[in-house]
Amino acid sequence: MKQAKFLFIASAIVGVSSSVFWTFSRSLLSVVHNMSQFESVVFWILMGISGVIGGVGGGLINRIGLSLSYRLTLLLMMISISIITLSSQITIYTSAIFFGISYIFMTGILIVWATRIYKNFPSVGVSLSFLFLGIGQSFGSFLSGLTIDALTYSVTFLVFSLLGLVGLVVPVKSKLAH
Numbered sequence: 001m002k003q004a005k006f007l008f009i010a011s012a013i014v015g016v017s018s019s020v021f022w023t024f025s026r027s028l029l030s031v032v033h034n035m036s037q038f039e040s041v042v043f044w045i046l047m048g049i050s051g052v053i054g055g056v057g058g059g060l061i062n063r064i065g066l067s068l069s070y071r072l073t074l075l076l077m078m079i080s081i082s083i084i085t086l087s088s089q090i091t092i093y094t095s096a097i098f099f100g101i102s103y104i105f106m107t108g109i110l111i112v113w114a115t116r117i118y119k120n121f122p123s124v125g126v127s128l129s130f131l132f133l134g135i136g137q138s139f140g141s142f143l144s145g146l147t148i149d150a151l152t153y154s155v156t157f158l159v160f161s162l163l164g165l166v167g168l169v170v171p172v173k174s175k176l177a178h
Contacts, residue, residue, distance in 0.1 A: 003173060004125070007113050008132040010070065010170045014077070014106055015136020017164030020144035020157055021081050021099055022137065028153040033087055043096045050100030057105040061112055067172040070109050074167050077102035081161040085154040107133075113172070 029035040029043060061069045080098035083091045110129045118125030140160070147156040 003117050004128070006171050007110070007117060007125070007129055010113075010167055010172070011110055011129045011132035012136035013164060013167040013170065014074070014110070015133040015138075016140035016143070017081065017136075017160050017167070018077065018099075018103060019137040019140030020160040021084070023141040024144060024148060024153065024156070025084060025095075025099075028084060028157065029092065032085070032153050033092065035092075043093060046093055047096040047100035050097040051104040054101040054104030054106075055108065057101075058108055058112070060105075061109065066109065066113055066116070070106075070113070070170075070172050071168055073102050073106050073109060074164060077106060078161040078164040081164065082158055085157050 026040045026044065029040045030037070035043075057069075064072075076098050080095045080102060083098075084095035086092070107130075110133065111126050114125030114129040115122040144156055144160060147159060151159075
């Protein structure tokens with residue numbers, strides 16, 4: 001179960017870093033980019049629809065491995081969190097699409113990772129992983145709100161995307177027992 005600690009660390013990092021997007025992306029769109037409510041709803045819908053693509057990415061884990069899947073998905077998620085700060089509708093809507101795909105795919109990666117570690121009790125592994133994801137999101141939402149108040153929306157999103165990149169150094173063993 002030594003590998004479980006890395007799963008939980010990764011889950012918490014994903015939770016903290018993604019929280020700013022879940023909690024404040026629509027506020028950023030209206031405050032920083034002066035987007036209308038309709039435009040921000042379109043953004044949210046694009047993110048949701050794109051999540052379906054992330055949900056069918058399980059075959060990728062089998063093809064390129066758990067470790068590379070995790071790292072590429074985390075990188076895509078952090079790119080999506082950072083490019084929302086750019087004042088272009090193309091980058092803003094691309095951010096929604098990338099985040100939708102990467103977040104849902106990341107939850108799938110965490111599920112696969114947990115079931116490989118907790119092969120006799122997969123529901124325990126998945127539950128604990130998602131507990132750490134939720135703790136990270138709760139803490140991250142609080143921290144991102146404070147950071148927005150102290151700095152700006154754009155700087156906060158960039159800081160949280162950099163925080164998420166810390167997850168790239170978390171060890172992930174692709175050859176865990178199936």
